Amino acid sequence: MTEAVTSVWGGERVGVRLGPSGTFGSMSDSNPDALFGHAAARLNRFGLAYLHLIEPRIDGSKLRADGLPPVAAHQLRRVFKGPIIAAGGFERDSAEAIVESGDADLVAFGRHFAANPDLVERLRRNLTLSPHDRDTFYGGDERGYTDYPCHDDLAQVA
Numbered sequence: 001m002t003e004a005v006t007s008v009w010g011g012e013r014v015g016v017r018l019g020p021s022g023t024f025g026s027m028s029d030s031n032p033d034a035l036f037g038h039a040a041a042r043l044n045r046f047g048l049a050y051l052h053l054i055e056p057r058i059d060g061s062k063l064r065a066d067g068l069p070p071v072a073a074h075q076l077r078r079v080f081k082g083p084i085i086a087a088g089g090f091e092r093d094s095a096e097a098i099v100e101s102g103d104a105d106l107v108a109f110g111r112h113f114a115a116n117p118d119l120v121e122r123l124r125r126n127l128t129l130s131p132h133d134r135d136t137f138y139g140g141d142e143r144g145y146t147d148y149p150c151h152d153d154l155a156q157v158a
């Protein structure tokens with residue numbers, strides 16, 4: 001798959017996302033370290049834009065253990081030669097920490113971004129984040145999709 005896509009677009013325009021600890025759809029592997037270490041090493045030859053990793057902080061919708069060490073990026077950083085994006089249960093402080101540690105180049109936010117359309121500015125200014133409402137995920141209308149307000153301190157320019 002990666003070979004087919006990069007042959008059309010070039011590796012620098014393609015990113016790959018892996019969830020080494022994912023259990024969605026009953027997925028699992030008896031030796032994820034070996035499997036994903038091998039996969040990350042094999043991806044090196046494509047010169048990808050990035051490898052995006054879901055950290056084992058998150059299990060479906062639940063935080064497994066806030067503050068678990070960032071195993072996925074920490075391990076695969078030693079194998080994969082391009083930029084690494086980490087995702088999964090990050091907060092402002094833990095996001096800064098993983099970048100400072102050198103285990104990831106970037107951090108992606110999912111649910112915080114859904115509930116905070118001005119997330120970047122909130123993180124920059126260390127403002128409070130709005131909580132997300134899981135019941136409105138995958139909802140089919142604007143609720144939980146485009147109706148979360150911006151922070152009161154961030155004036156909207158009309």
Ligand SMILES: Cc1cc2nc3c(=O)[nH]c(=O)nc-3n(C[C@H](O)[C@H](O)[C@H](O)COP(=O)(O)O)c2cc1C
Nearest residue numbers: 017054058087088089090108109110111112137138
């Ligand atoms: C409503 C919703 C839809 C998602 N859809 C996808 C998806 O299609 N593909 C994917 O790789 N991850 C998907 N995710 C997972 C997120 O990309 C992210 O990995 C996850 O929410 C953990 O990061 P977070 O703790 O910052 O939310 C989805 C998450 C949510 C909440």
